[in-house]
Amino acid sequence: MGYGREREADMDDAQAWDERLSWAYGLISKDPAERAVALDHLASAREATAEAVAHFNSTLMALQEQGVEDPYDVPALRVAWEERLRIGSRSLPDGVWHRLDYEDIVEWPGLPYALLFLEWEARFPDEWTLAAKEWGTKEGLIRDLAVDSVGRNAVARAKLIDLVEIVVRRAYRCKDREYVRIARVVDGPPLRVRLEAARRSENPWARLHAGYVLWLLDRPEVPNSRRVWRTWLADAQQ
Template sequence: MPPGDPGEHLMRENRPNERDRHIRIMPPTSQNTSPSITHQLVRRKAARRNYEEIRKYALPNALRNRPAGPDIVAWPGLSYALLFLEWEARYPQEWTRHAKAWGTKQDLIPDVAVAHHDETVRTKLADLIEIVVQRPYRCKDREYVRAARAVDSNDMRTRLKTAARSGNPWAQRHAGYILWLLDRPEVPNTRHV
């Protein structure tokens, strides 16, 4: 048919469109008022609401959705947050398989990177940084620079210098980068550095 032929317009009008296909596959619920269908829909919505509510209190969402305002040092979930970060640092494949949550990791590291932790937490953060610099870069690892700046000490720098002198090329690069930034606190930790 040549373009502009009146028959083409009629063919287009009678051809099923996406809306028609959707109705055939999934009929609108407003037309389907049987009690069993309505009951199933109500149960599904209630189950979904319950699932979303429970997720707020389970790992990793419980860590990401911590209440705003309170100081991280006094937060009861701090030990769980450090354990979550340690799990990701020590066992990255298992963490990825079972709890992959890059956004949670990205939010937690700056949250825990404060200077007024007690010595136990500072040591745990230094341990995490030491583990992270020894492995290939993973998503959001750059956030550990902030933690290194928060717990900067002679011990932290000694650990990083040891890693930078090791035979591990990942450790040389990561530790060297963090040491370079520790010596230059005015330089931002961005991809462009």
């Protein structure tokens, strides 16, 4: 569906992103009261997004039932789609779904909010799960961020090193395994010092996860597959 490209481009500069989603920084606040306000805002945004999606779907269905050959050329559907984009862009996870045509994600104005979405899941997993669980978005963002240019960006690199440490120190959650991609991109002394500390800690999850990630970092040619994990785990527990 290409007719929303111009509208999307108008919405894709740093100021526009901040106007839409700056409230979301409250989701990662250490202050429970600030998080509560942000969670209330998110609930309203998600409700509005669901209504916009339902309106678009009902408009499309009505046109199809009328036998319209190309409903996507109908102005009413164009308007419904643009509203769905506009309203969804003010919510999460919908707001971080559209990256347009940026070849380098570091140039994408939405990068801070992609990092925010992942940080929210890492630091407050229960709230994330209740309010905006979307494993596919988590996986997709991690894979998008696991590129060399992100590893060379000081701000993004520091944030991602924090996230890798948080993830290896907790019980496994869905798609956490994808963070090995990030670890390989931000590999270096700052990350390894933290991983070594986790590997030597009293936390059994941290010892296992950090040990596995360090083992993989020393073997960049080895895939991070379930089979490799099981084999490594069996050897580590002997």
